[in-house]
Amino acid sequence: MNVRRTRLVSGLILLTYLATHLLNHGLGLISLDAMEWGRQWFLLLWRNPLGTAVLYGALLTHLCLAIWALYQRRHWRMPVTEMLQLTFGLTIPLLLTVHIVGTRLTHEYFAVDDSYTLMVLTLWHASPMDGLRQAILIIIAWTHGCIGCHYWLRLKKWYPRAAPYFLTLALLIPVCGLLGFVDAGREVSNLIARQPDWLERFLIAAKIPPRSQRAILTQIYDGVLITFGAAIALALLARVVRSLVERRSRIRISYPNGLLVQAPRNFSVLEASRLANIPHASVCGGRGRCSTCRVRVSHGLASLPPPSAGELKVLQRVGAAPDVRLACQLRPSHNLTVAPLLPANAQASDGYGQPAYLTGQERQIAVMFADIRSFTAIAETKLPYDLVFFLNSYFAAVGEAIVANGGIIDKFVGDGVMALFGVESGPEEGCRQALAAAQAMIAHVDGLSRALSEELSAPLRIGIGVHCGPAVVGRMGYGETIHVTAIGDTVNVASRLQDATKEFHCQLVFSDEVAMQSGQPIAGLPRHELTVRNRREALAVFAVEDLGVLART
Ligand code: FES
CATH class of the missing domain: 1.20.1300 (3 helical TM bundles of succinate and fumarate reductases)
Known part of the structure; x- marks a missing residue:
């Protein structure tokens, strides 16, 4: 014990x-x-x-x-x-x-x-x-x-x-x-x-x-x-x-933004931060339990003793990468460069067990983009208050459809939404979920369109693009805006497919890869070759106007 x-x-x-x-x-x-x-x-x-x-x-x-x-x-x-x-x-x-x-x-x-x-x-x-x-x-x-x-x-x-x-x-x-x-x-x-x-x-x-x-x-x-x-x-x-013995030999601990702390050898990194008044999260008070003090060691990792069983258990709980250590348990005897991974005001919930992808992983996922057709024309006719009400109603309609089908809402930008599918369940399930979510989104937007028919000059239409492939997934952002997101070519392609719904005058464009991963029958669906920036070969895509033709796979 x-x-x-x-x-x-x-x-x-x-x-x-x-x-x-x-x-x-x-x-x-x-x-x-x-x-x-x-x-x-x-x-x-x-x-x-x-x-x-x-x-x-x-x-x-x-x-x-x-x-x-x-x-x-x-x-x-x-x-x-x-x-x-x-x-x-x-x-x-x-x-x-x-x-x-x-x-x-x-x-x-x-x-x-x-x-x-x-x-x-x-x-x-x-x-x-x-x-x-x-x-x-x-x-x-x-x-x-x-x-x-x-x-x-x-x-x-x-x-x-x-x-x-x-x-x-x-x-x-x-x-x-x-x-x-x-x-x-x-x-x-x-x-x-x-x-x-x-x-x-x-x-x-x-x-x-x-x-x-x-x-x-x-x-x-x-x-x-x-x-x-x-x-x-x-x-x-x-x-x-x-203290007299230790102060005779000091080491340098470098932090982001050029901060440098001269700390006695075998001080913990958290103690060095506190000594230098560098804000550093430590929800459990340095007892090695919460993991909120964790730091990424970018230089000097090889000279460190391996983590103790207790430290290792906490690091595994939060799915930390091999170069991540607990600042309160890490007592370096050589110079070190570290970067705290959580803001100083981190909460206990930041130390709960988390999926490994949250700290950054490449995963095969399905990415969806959607936006409202002719939104500029709609916005021009509305007062600011009405516009905010309208957009919130629309976000609720598509957001519910995404979440109900297992997706993660990445962000709402203007009238657009980006969502991720299969982050945990994998690309096959993710692609099936994305197509099911697309059907639900169309149905919800139709319902919203009917509810707001007196305020709209024409029924609402949206365009949805779905692509599947590798993307770097992780929690990114700053302060309150940190959330799970994805970056990479797959994201850019999905955005391009959403744009393509205008060219093909349809509500959904999904890639060949999505069809293959989801097992969606494609016989009879209009197929197009789409050129995508930074891709040498054209991408095979399917354009669907009536989503009722899609099979539930
Ligand atoms: S301060 Fe809680 S684990 Fe280090």
Whole structure:
């Protein structure tokens, strides 16, 4: 089990413990007796030998990993949530030790029943400041756990839908717990007020040892804090020593636009970016989980150690090319040239498993172009508002037909549309889908034409061109406009076939290749030889006016 997974599992155990503890507190909203009843189940779960080993093992492991993470961190530039997470994590032991000593250790050493009544009496009635400190501990520990869970879960595809429910629970559980404790505090105060001898009787029954006998607990408390402080001091000292050693040998990491970072050898590329204030996506905070920090290494790849099993798994998940690495895991010892592949504001969804073609692949696909005949004449007669309404109605009509038949809408330009078919399913299925989509588009546009007949001087007609062949497919664009598109000769030819619908006075022109891939019977269809720019030989195409003659293949 690697460090990342160990941290996650130990953190989840601790969060589960805290959740059950808070739910137990929440029973105070019913009564003190209900709290005590819930505590029996709580103890059954966590105070048996196995529960104790799991709980304290997780606590110790999580603590050691926190100190290790402190050592591992190369500098303090980090997003606010990461800083919060780190600060909260290191604060918890300071507040938690006194609670463990006052409850579990007091019970183990002196057989004191650390009941809710005793705890409420101590923290609410006798020492409210300690109570306040415990409330702060609960809030800090719960927030720390929730942030950790959020970092982990937000890489899951289902998380955005479930997040509101998690947030509700994240707020409800501590609020109920704290209110339950307050209610129990009031109940104890009422008992003391109504029964003057109740407090004395309770303390005698509780058999709390005098302060002098409890010196051992004070020593344990001091010992834990000193050990924790010494461990942190050692980690920080080791960082300083390492930093002095590493700074003696630096490497150069080149970024796009001529940016150059001189970073100590073995800094991760993400740390180098942060050191130089270069915006760099890192949704998981450098834990090697999200893949959003991935970079393409254009120089120095051969000198890099191969990716670890964990890094490789994440890279495979997103279908990364062999020259792509995770910036947070990559610690170069030689000069390197890298280019971040995602914008700095990348989202968790950018790290979901993606088809390999999204990063750029040559594929055999069917490409379709379509536009409205005589659109200029139509546009001239319409007011801007009417024109926008008309075009949106038309885009909806053809867009639905394309998507319903498995196509990907590449773009709408003016009155034209470009669509891709068979990107995942291959050219045969793609060509069949494209011809079926063409039939559906004609039918939808006829329907739109009838619906708008009073506003149109003539029925709407469109021209569609479909060609099949190799094209480079990938996500391209900038910022909000990044989308799946294709480039190459096949795209140019498909566009040319759409133009040819005007020459042949028909609604659809598709190439010989499309007919062959789709298995479309061509007997009886008008065949033409079409010259296409940059092609030595003429292209055999079929011109179809009535798409009803096409067979469903
Ligand atoms: S920052 Fe998430 S994998 Fe690198």
